[in-house]
Amino acid sequence: MIINHPLLGPRDAAEFTYLGDACLIERPDPEAENAIEVFHDYVYLRDNPAGEHRELWFHEHGDRSWLVVTRNTLTHEISKVELARDVALSRGRGI
Amino acid sequence: MSQQSRISGGLIDRSQTHSFTFDGRRYEGHAGDTLASALVANNVRLVGRSFKYHRPRGIFTAGSEEPNALVELRSGARREPNTRATAAELFEGLEAASQNWCGSLRHDLLAVNDLFSPFLSAGFYYKTFMWPKAFWERLYEPIIRAAAGLGRLSGLPDPDSYDHGYLHCDILVIGAGPAGLAAAMQAGRSGARVIVADEDFRMGGRLNAETREVDGMAGAAWADSAVAELAAMDNVRLFPRTTVFGVYDHGIYGALERRTDHLRDGEDGPRQVLWQIQAKRAILAAGAIERPIAFPGNDRPGVMLAASVRTYVNRYAAAPGKRIAVFTNNDDGWRTAIDLSAKGIGIAAIVDTRDTEPLTDIPGAAIVMGGRVTATRGRHGLRSITLAGGRTIETDCLAISGGWNPNVHLTCHHRGRPEWRDDIAAFVPGPELPAGMTVTGAANGTLTLGAALADGHNRTSSTLMGLGFRSGGAQPPRGDDEAASVSAFWHVSPGKGRAWLDLQNDVTVKDLKLAHQEGFRSVEHMKRYTTLGMATDQGKTANVPALAIMAECTGRTIAETGTTIFRPPYTPVPIAAFAGRSRGAHMRPVRLTPSHAWAEEQGAAFVETGLWLRAQWYPRDGETHWRQSVDREVVQTRNSVGICDVATLGKIDIQGRDAAQFLNRVYANGFAKLAVGRARYGLMLREDGIVMDDGTAAHLSENHYLMTTTTANALAVFRHLEFCRQCLWPNLDVHLISVTDQWAQYAVAGPNARKLLSKLVDQDFDISNEAFPFMACGEITVCGGTRARLFRISFSGELAYEIAVPARYGDAMIRALMAAGEEFDAVPYGLEALNVMRIEKGHVTGAELEGRTTARDVGMGRMVSADKDCIGKTLSQRPVLVAEDRPVLMGFIPVDRSQTLDAGAHFLSSGVAAVTENDEGWMSSVCHSPILGHAIGLGFIKRGRERVGETVRAADPLRGKETLVEIVSPHFLDPEGERLRG
Known part of the structure; x- marks a missing residue:
């Protein structure tokens, strides 16, 4: 597979490490009343879609960027690659 | 008489005669022959025995689709079984042998199997060898394995080398027959970067085998001139003897080039190269394969x-x-x-x-x-x-x-399914092709010459336009279209005889009908039950006739019956080619510490830890057992001073205004208030509440920290920290870089550690206990101005320092340390002594932090700060992780002090059976303590802290041992830590 890195252009998938669902960016509020339940869901529950999937890839043998790659799990077609940091910022994560 | 079936003409080079042997007999052939064609020329008809019934078999085809003529090539370590004689190029001195017989090829004793054929029909394994169950492993399987199977492996290491390569092109042309050459010419003329790959050693495909004309020339001559023209183009690379065997994602094609298979042994360079070709577009001109009629x-x-x-x-x-x-x-x-x-x-x-x-x-x-x-x-x-x-x-x-089957194999590697075309009674590529692929010529069902030439030319022109290249005004090569009418006739009703469908697997029309009777209606089930379409040829000649018979049985059309799924590789690829140069010592990289050469000079025994080679112990003259070396290293360190290479620890440089805040969130214990010049032990959790890693973080200067990780987790921790930084807290002002390889680092431990170091640390720096107490850190210079970092941290439990110098000074530093230590009789100590000392001290490592244990389990529950959030804090409070009866870290000593202990043993109370229900925990680390004079162990046991002094059984069913052990504190030595503060 080829991943089109937003900063470095097309790179071989072998340069990356795969983590999984990009929902891991959405770390819940530890102050929430039911924190244990929502953290449980955050850590253990994943969708397994047949189709578009937003997932985290780490450019370990490259610039060490975490990327959010939108990949079709049926065809491996990659429709979008974003810096995970940009995604996190756009989802309201900050400090 | 030699070559009695040789006739005139052909594309062989009669000026070069090659002698070769088949089953020990000498024959002659010519350059340009395959082994199969040379055997045909010598009138050798019987070349092998069939897989199941040991029936005499001859050459069936002239290409890589061959099901029958499987032979062993070469001898000794180079012996290679199950190669296709039809695809093996002849060379001087080639040794070939038939396979799968007992006695001789002509009089095969196992041909008796043929008489038992009624018992060896479809699914015979499942039916015949079911009872009694115990016979399967001991009797049936060995007999079947001996009787079946094909060639023999040499059993010796492969003496040849293999390589990998990467290529990029605009257009990859797969197959150099009429359509492929027309495509390649058109692509080459446009200036696009073109790769042409063909499995044959002579490009031209069927043009070399037919008496047809192209552009008024003999077909083979036209192919030669086309290949010569292509070879002269700088933008075209020709790969004969190269099979494109698989289509992978995003335009990546796998290809195997056989570089020296056609040469005698001992040639230079790799035998085969596995190419990864990244192509913007691919023109598939793989041709068609003729199919038989069963009778x-x-x-x-x-x-x-x-x-x-x-x-x-x-x-x-x-x-x-x-x-x-x-x-x-x-x-x-x-x-x-x-x-x-x-x-x-x-x-x-x-x-x-x-x-x-x-x-x-x-x-x-x-x-x-x-x-x-x-x-x-x-x-x-x-x-x-x-x-x-x-x-x-x-x-x-x-x-x-x-009739002919378009070679649709590569079109299906992305789950595309072929479609049936009645007019040619064959499957053609379906509409869902791998992205970027265009199919042309016979592979696309265009089975006549003139049409295939035009098709290759025209489809390439449109592909070039899509890429923005001008294809020019050249006309397609001209050829006539031959008569090509076909009828759908598949098999002659066998009556009493056997009509073979799959020659390689000995599957008959009857087997297929039987499979259908027994309920195997899907083609995939039929394949697995009858084995039709398996093994080296993957049913290239057998599949479609079999599907036709399946269709007949079920009353469906062939289109409705469908094909089995085509998967890579198209033809067999040696595992050696996939391995390439990654074999033996080069299987993966080896990391050496900066003072590795020095350790080698000391005669150190090394051990692999991940990619690193670490000194395990340093034997001295007269020591015959590793324990002698390790005991000496421990005793000498605890009595005077020892030096250990700890360069392999992960080191992460952390800088930024929010660095302290960042550390405070990724470590379970507090880091917000760590003063400059101080280091602290840090415990890191995973988000699920389990311990991830431990190490230290040193506050070097304002907004600047150095974190150490365990050797094993260096990569995973760095990845995790980058995840936290980029994905969770993207606006924290913090930056990370791994400096593991930039610093050499040595632990100097023992009562004389300070005295030793004082000789090397430059006078501007005071390392007295008052000025540089336990857990102090600082940037210093040593040996007259060499930059260094000093950390007063201790894994051994002794008065200890870790001194780091830039990696290039590592070798000089260890030599300086050892020279300065001479007056104290300083010893270098290895990983084993390090391990003994940390067990004596009750410090945990990967054996305890093994991915299932919590901070509370290892006795550090109170380190998880109540005052702040950190990764893993919330879930570390889950009921299951704070349950009262979770096994917790304790020390263990054998009741009989002369006994040894075993890591992996499980704890049981007295009088209960050694079964899982009674399991109370496990031993995680053991060693012999030379200080205490007996074995000690660390382990986890339920409610351990309340059970100090109790005796339990440490059962080790794997080694057949059981030892009575006493539960003690995990801190065997200096529990108050007086030594390390001294």
Whole structure:
């Protein structure tokens, strides 16, 4: 597979490490009343879609960027690659 | 007489004669021959025994689709089983041998299997060898394995080398037959970067095997000139002997180039190269494969595919028989008779299943329209055929043609399914092709020459336009279209005889019908149950006739029946090629610490820890057992001073205004208030509440920290920290970089550690206990101005420092340390002594932090700060992780102090059975403590802290041992830590 890195252009998938669902960016509020339940869901529950999937890839043998790659799990077609940091910022994560 | 079946003409080079052996007998052939064509030229017809019934088999095809002629090539370590004689290029001195017989090829004792064939039908493994169950492993399987199977491995290491390579191109042309060459010429002329790959050693495809003309030239001559023209283009790279075996994601194609398979042993360079080709577009011109017709007795040596017979005659000038009969359901079969007749080879008969007018008249040949071959005779080779109605015809070679199958294999690697076309009675590529692929010529069902040439040219022109290249005004090469009408005729009803479908797996029409009767209706089930379409040829000649019979059985059409799924590789790829240079010592990289050479000089024993080689112990003269070395290193360190190479620890440089905040969130314990010049032990959790890693973080200067991780987790921790930084807290002002390789680092431990270091640390720096107490850190200089970092941290439990210098000074530093330590009798100590000392001290490592244990389990529950959030804090409070009866870290000593302990043993109370229900925990680390004089262990046991002094059993069923142990504190030595503060 080829991943089109937003900063470095097309790179071989072998340069990356795969983590999984990009929902891991959405770390819940530890102050929430039911924190244990929502953290449980955050850590253990994943969708397994047949189709578009937003997932985290780490450019370990490259610039060490975490990327959010939108990949079709049926065809491996990659429709979008974003810096995970940009995604996190756009989802309201900050400090 | 040599080469008695050699005839005139052909594309072989008669000026070069190669002698070779087959089953020990010497023969001669020429350059340009395959092993198969040389065997045909020498009239060798029997080349192997079949897989199951050990029936005599001969050469069936002239290409990589060969199911029968599997041979062992070469000898010694280079012996290679199951190679196809039809694809093996002949060279001087080639040694080849037939396989799968017992006794001799002509008199195979296992041919007795053929008599038992009624018991060896479809699914016989599942039916015959079921009872009694215990017999399977001991009796049935060994017998079956001995009787079946094909060639023999050499059992020796492969002496050849293999390599990997990466290529990029605009257009990859797969196959260099008429359509492929037309495509390559058009692509080459546009200036695009072109790669042309063909599995044959001579490009040209069927043009080399036919008597057709292109642009007014003989086909093979036109192909030669096209290849020469392409070779002269700078933008075109030609890869003969290269099979594109798989289509991968995003335009990546796998190809195997056989570079020296056609040369004698001992050539320079890699034998085979596995290429990863990244192509913007691919033109698939893989051609078509002829298929047989099934009829009783169709497996005798001498029964061959009709176009392959033509290949042997036209390309290799080798006649597979003296009086040849043709059995066909289509026009193409007639061309075999026409070509052979023109070469003066006798044609006995043409039997056409179609009840139509004969295409032509062949002098001397019986022409039977609407005919059927119903039987054959000849034990080791065909002698005669019998037609429906009883007529017998003497013939020594029967050329069968059941039509052509477009080679759709690569079009299906992304789950595309082929489609049925009635007019050519064959599957063609479906609409869902791998992205960027265009199929042309016979592979796309364009089975006639003129049309294939034009198709290759035109499809490439549009592909080039799509890429923005100008294709120019050149006209496609011209050729005539031959007669190519075909009828859908698949098999002659077998009656009592056996009609073979899959020659490689000995599957007959009857087997298929039986499988259907027994309920195997899906093609995938049929394949697995009958084994049709498996093994080296993957049913290239067998699949479609089998599908036709499946369709017949189920009353569906072939289109409805569908095909099995095509998967890479197209033809077998040696595992050695996949491994490439990653074998033996080069399997993966080896990391050496900066002072590795020094450790080697000391005669250190090394151990692999991940990619690192670490000194395990340093034996001295007279020491015969590793324990002697380790005990000495421990005692000497604890009594005076020892030095240990700890460069392998992960080191992460952390800087930024929010660095402290960042550390405070990724460590369970507090880091917000760590003063400059101080280091702290840190415990890191995973988000699920389990311990991830431990280490230290040193506050070097304002907004600047250095974190250490365990050797094993260095990579994973760095990845995790980057995840936290980029994905969770993207606006924190913090930056990370791994400096593991930039610093050499040594632990200097023992009561004399300070005295030793004082000799090296430059005078500006005070390292007295008052100025540089336990857990102090600082940037200093040593040996007259060399930059260094000093950390007063202790894993051994002794007064200890870790001193780091830039990696290039590592070797000099260890030598300086050892020289300065001479007066204290300083010892270098290795990983084992380090391990003994940390167990004595009750410090945890990967054996305890093994991915299932919590901070509370290892006795550090109170370190998880109540005052702040950190990764893993919330879930570390889950009921299951704070349950009262979770096993917790304790120390263990054998009741009988002379006994040893075993890591991995499980704890049981006295008097209970050694079963999982009674399991109370496990031993995680053990060693002999030279200080205490007996074995000690760390382990986890339920409610351990309340059970100090209790005796339990440490059961080790794996080693068949059971030891009585006493539960003690995990801190065996200096529990108050007086030594390390001294």
